[in-house]
Amino acid sequence: MSTAMQSTALPTPEQHGIRAHSDGPIVPVQTRSERFRSTDVADFAPITGREHEWKYSPVAAFADLTSGELDGSRVEVEATDATGVSLSWIPRDDARVGRAGTPEERASANAWSSFGEALLVEVAGEEAKTVTVTRSGLGTAPRAAHTVIEAAPFSQALVVLRGIGDARLTENVEVVVGEGANLTVVSLQEWTDESVHLASHFARIGRDAKLKHIVVSLGGKVVRVNPSTHLAEQGADVEALGLYFSDAGQHLEQQVFVHHDAPHTRSRVTYKGALQGEGARSVWIGDVLIGNTATGTDSYEQNRNLVLTDGTRADSVPNLEIETGDIEGAGHASATGRFDDEQLFYLQARGIPEDEARRLVVRGFLAEVVQQIGDAELEERLIRALEAELQGS
Structure with a gap:
């Protein structure tokens, strides 16, 4: 069974003076929430690379994941023990599948059409707890997977x-966050150098609930993690954070969407990345939509990129749509630049060698995101991983 949705309020060409192009009549989607959505891959046209959601991506590198047959069997999973957290496998027709969102592009729909069972991670209990779910042994054949994380109210x-x-x-x-719950989800990509990973994350946040969603991409040839958050009920809150380090020939991409759909909701989006080596590439697209019912919204998004060598490319595209004037505040920012020469001079003037000074500057730049994870052991491990990236090992 598939689910397809599309707004019936699309504008007509006459309303906007749009004339037919050489490849047919074109009526652009006027708002982020009007994009076509379906769980059936057959509802999406083959990808050409010219589509708005794919124009920054190396689509030829993962054609088998967007158009080919996928192995949808269970993936190998190991999880640490945590009181109040349980893991199980549920069938694709379980009522808990599909509550947080619906695919907006072909790779996501292909995964949805192909998986057999979903991994369910259930969180309960008001005491704080940590669980790590590790996927490994996936191999080099194209695969599909589906995961549902459900946080019970006040957990x-x-x-x-x-x-x-x-x-x-x-x-x-x-990710479904129940009323009053406080959930942090860290998506950590430490794949091998030739791996390819495409992921769509969908989150629905309930009344007075909070989600901290953190994407950390270090390994893999092509990694594309696109989180969408629906602030569906009053008082919902999201912190969307990202950290990435792109080496030579590596493509790391994030397309972030935050939909304020209820009164007095809050969002903060901060993604920071570093790039070094010939052909290193990063893409960040940030879409924030403040709907006409989202009065009292407080929103801000930013992306910062630090370029360490020549031959790199960082694309950064913030977008903000506001459909109501009754908000607390909204804004966005984007910056891409090289080292701060004043910081380097300050450190070198105190006897720190240039190479070490550069590592300290980069570490300080990226540590802002790492330090918000809330787990000292994981934070320290990621700092060591970033040091290894800087040293090229």
Whole structure:
């Protein structure tokens, strides 16, 4: 069974003076929430690379994940023990599948059409807890996966989804945060150098609930993690954070969407990345939509990129749509630049060698995101991983 949705209020060409182009009549989607959505891959046209959601991506590198047949069997999973957190496998027709969102592009729909069972991570209990779910041994054949993370009302937890080893994976991750719950989800990509990972994350946040969603992308040839958050009920709050380090020939991409759909909701989006080596590439697109019912919204998004060598490219595109004037505030920012020469001079003037000074500057730049994870052991491990990236090992 598939689900397809599309707004019936699309504008006509006459309303906007749009004339037919050489490839047919074109009526652009006027707002982020009007994009076509379906769980059936057959509802999406083949990808050309010219589509708005794919124009920054190396689509030829993962054609098998967007158009080919996928292995949708269970993936190998290991999880740490945590009181109040349980893991199980549920069938694709379970009522808990599909509550957080619906695919807006072909890779996500192909994964949805192909998976057999979903991994369910259930969180309960008001005491704080941490669980790490590690996926490994996926191999080099194209695969699909589906994960549902459900936080019961007033529960608290940190859930880490970690990917290691080889992978050619397209997947969907649903996050449902119940009333008054406080959930942190860390998506950690530490794949091997030739791996490809495409992921769509969908989150629905309930009344007075809070989600901290953190994307950390270090390994993999092509990694594309696109989180969408629906602030569906009054008082919902999201902190969307991202950290990435792109090396030579590596493509790391994030397309972030935050939909304020209820009164007095709050969002903060901060993604920071570093790039070094010939052909290193990062893409960040940030869409924030403040709907006409989202009075009292407080929103801000930013992306910062630090370029360490020549031959790199960072694309950064913030977008903000506001459909009501009754808000507390909204804004966005984007910056891409090289080292701060004044910081380097300050450190060198105090006897610190240039190479070490550069590492300290980069570490300080990226540590802002790492330090918000809330788990000292994981934070320290990521700092060591970033040091290794800086040293090229």
